[in-house]
Amino acid sequence: KDGKNGGAAPKQAKKVDYVTVNDYGSSIFGRLQSLFKKAIEDAFPGLDVPLLLAETPNPQFGDYQCNSAMPIAAILKATGINKKPGDVGKEIHAKLPENIDFVEKIAVMPAGFINVFLNADYLRKQISSLALNGISLPKVAKKRVLVDFSSPNIAKEMHVGHLRSTIIGDSICRLFEAVGYDVLRVNHIGDWGTQFGMLIAHLYDRFPDFLKKLPDISDLQAFYKESKKRFDEDEQFKKRAYECVVKLQSRDGEIVQAWNTICDVSKKYNQIVYDHLDIKIKDVGESFYQDKMVELVKWIKENKPDMLRKEEGRQIMFPTGCDVPLTVVKSDGGFTYDTSDLAALKYRMLEEKCDWNIYVVDAGQNLHLETVYAAGRDFGWYDENTQRVEHVGFGLVLGDDKKKFKTRSGETVRLLDLLSEGVKRATEKLKEKGRDAVMTEEELAAARDAVAFGCVKYADLSHTRTQDYIFSFDRMLDDRGNTAVYLLYAYARIRSIVRTSGVTDSQLADYLAKTPILPLNHPAELKLAKQLLKLSDCVLLVLDSLMLHQMCDYVYNLATLFHDFYNECYVIERKEGEPVVVHFHRLALCEVTANVISTCFKILGIREVPKM
Numbered sequence: 117k118d119g120k121n122g123g124a125a126p127k128q129a130k131k132v133d134y135v136t137v138n139d140y141g142s143s144i145f146g147r148l149q150s151l152f153k154k155a156i157e158d159a160f161p162g163l164d165v166p167l168l169l170a171e172t173p174n175p176q177f178g179d180y181q182c183n184s185a186m187p188i189a190a191i192l193k194a195t196g197i198n199k200k201p202g203d204v205g206k207e208i209h210a211k212l213p214e215n216i217d218f219v220e221k222i223a224v225m226p227a228g229f230i231n232v233f234l235n236a237d238y239l240r241k242q243i244s245s246l247a248l249n250g251i252s253l254p255k256v257a258k259k260r261v262l263v264d265f266s267s268p269n270i271a272k273e274m275h276v277g278h279l280r281s282t283i284i285g286d287s288i289c290r291l292f293e294a295v296g297y298d299v300l301r302v303n304h305i306g307d308w309g310t311q312f313g314m315l316i317a318h319l320y321d322r323f324p325d326f327l328k329k330l331p332d333i334s335d336l337q338a339f340y341k342e343s344k345k346r347f348d349e350d351e352q353f354k355k356r357a358y359e360c361v362v363k364l365q366s367r368d369g370e371i372v373q374a375w376n377t378i379c380d381v382s383k384k385y386n387q388i389v390y391d392h393l394d395i396k397i398k399d400v401g402e403s404f405y406q407d408k409m410v411e412l413v414k415w416i417k418e419n420k421p422d423m424l425r426k427e428e429g430r431q432i433m434f435p436t437g438c439d440v441p442l443t444v445v446k447s448d449g450g451f452t453y454d455t456s457d458l459a460a461l462k463y464r465m466l467e468e469k470c471d472w473n474i475y476v477v478d479a480g481q482n483l484h485l486e487t488v489y490a491a492g493r494d495f496g497w498y499d500e501n502t503q504r505v506e507h508v509g510f511g512l513v514l515g516d517d518k519k520k521f522k523t524r525s526g527e528t529v530r531l532l533d534l535l536s537e538g539v540k541r542a543t544e545k546l547k548e549k550g551r552d553a554v555m556t557e558e559e560l561a562a563a564r565d566a567v568a569f570g571c572v573k574y575a576d577l578s579h580t581r582t583q584d585y586i587f588s589f590d591r592m593l594d595d596r597g598n599t600a601v602y603l604l605y606a607y608a609r610i611r612s613i614v615r616t617s618g619v620t621d622s623q624l625a626d627y628l629a630k631t632p633i634l635p636l637n638h639p640a641e642l643k644l645a646k647q648l649l650k651l652s653d654c655v656l657l658v659l660d661s662l663m664l665h666q667m668c669d670y671v672y673n674l675a676t677l678f679h680d681f682y683n684e685c686y687v688i689e690r691k692e693g694e695p696v697v698v699h700f701h702r703l704a705l706c707e708v709t710a711n712v713i714s715t716c717f718k719i720l721g722i723r724e725v726p727k728m
């Protein structure tokens with residue numbers, strides 16, 4: 117934001133396990149990980165060795181494979197102990213519990229690889245239980261998390277640059293909420309600063325009766341530009357703008373009202389975007405920290421006076437290991453973006469008492485944020501061993517030409533225009549498929565919005581967060597491939613299989629209660645069942661990485677495996693359109709698949725629709 121380039125700030129040094137799992141639930145990988153960790157510790161106490169455990173690509177070698185024996189043998193060799201990897205593997209194996217409910221057999225290869233084969237009856241049991249009792253996620257120790265996301269600037273309309281922060285931040289909150297964390301959804305809006313002087317002065321000229329009624333500023337961006345133009349060209353106006361800033365800072369009643377008016381207009385616009393995208397968020401913007409910044413400077417002077425340095429009238433500081441300074445006080449006595457972020461960090465860690473403080477902000481602000489975090493560490497505001505403060509950065513949204521995403525006339529794209537375009541295109545898409553003929557108006561409207569907003573969100577989330585991505589409606593509305601449309605169709609199709617089977621919920625429940633071990637025997641059924649049980653693994657993985665594309669990949673793979681299963685196995689056998697044979701165990705698979713997809717949709721913020 118401040119154009120600090122070239123410098124580097126140190127990252128948080130220690131990486132500890134911040135997510136404490138109390139119960140892995142159906143997560144096989146998670147349970148296997150902790151079993152292997154313990155076995156290695158028992159077999160080779162005190163040896164600091166990473167656990168290498170992965171899914172096996174070739175079913176001949178089982179489902180999971182532990183590859184830790186080789187590095188352990190190498191470490192032992194360096195200390196003068198000669199042991200073959202195969203023997204190391206055997207010693208680890210010997211320390212694993214004898215009977216593990218989900219394991220069929222474990223085989224140690226001569227090269228030390230330990231292959232784990234899953235027990236099919238375990239899968240059969242788990243699916244029956246998930247169908248009967250619903251989806252359960254792993255249980256983790258409750259944490260207090262603050263997610264700073266969206267955070268647009270007032271009067272500069274929310275644009276596509278804030279889209280990613282809004283979508284990614286919301287989804288991260290949803291994930292935390294799904295595992296029962298205490299989540300603070302914070303909008304750190306840019307609602308304070310000298311730019312308000314010119315906006316207020318311009319408001320007085322353009323809407324003299326703004327005190328009586330909310331001005332109808334339909335295009336805030338244009339309003340901002342007009343006032344900026346006057347500010348740059350008209351000395352008289354500039355003087356008035358400065359006077360407004362001074363009055364705002366001294367809390368002059370009417371000027372504060374003018375400031376409020378501008379904020380309200382801007383927030384009203386943003387709210388439309390948030391409503392479309394089902395986003396809940398609380399404003400704790402820069403203005404919230406006005407008094408706290410004064411206190412902050414006092415606090416530094418009292419507690420860490422050596423950290424502050426005077427330079428050309430400014431008061432700056434170089435946190436440990438940083439080569440770009442933070443400007444705490446400007447030469448005119450005013451505060452900066454740095455000051456507000458310092459005050460915010462202090463407040464979040466010491467007052468809000470967060471365990472985890474996350475900033476979902478574009479990658480360009482990484483240096484600024486890491487420098488602020490380094491200052492927080494110097495000031496002792498948080499303990500890295502128990503608290504996690506991190507920047508969740510993301511790449512740019514690019515246009516088809518791989519350049520910065522712009523309108524045809526070269527303006528930044530307004531988010532609302534973009535979403536309206538999405539709605540238009542989703543409508544066309546549904547018509548093209550003839551859906552308007554078979555769905556009610558309400559169903560159609562629900563499907564249209566789910567497609568329009570879901571496709572924009574999913575396109576964002578399914579790309580690796582840290583990379584740039586190309587915004588293309590054509591691609592995101594494609595019903596083949598890894599898109600929201602494909603998944604929404606898959607979901608609706610599965611629901612309709614269950615709906616048209618003629619089997620009621622209670623009939624299915626009766627069957628499941630009688631059949632704790634479902635007769636899943638076809639390879640496609642077993643493959644699908646395995647993928648379903650991986651939901652918990654996926655949740656734990658994303659909880660740590662905060663990389664939502666991993667969940668998109670998971671649910672996309674699930675939908676693909678479902679299609680394979682559906683192509684190869686009859687769920688319902690029909691005669692002249694009427695169901696004659698219903699395979700209940702397969703219906704249970706459908707039900708669990710739909711519920712798992714629905715769980716993922718909730719985390720990804722995609723609206724599910726029963727009909728498409």
Ligand code: ARG
Binds near residue numbers: 117267475
């Ligand atoms: N308003 C800022 C911008 O649009 C983003 C604020 C991000 N959050 C923070 N605590 N700095 O660039």
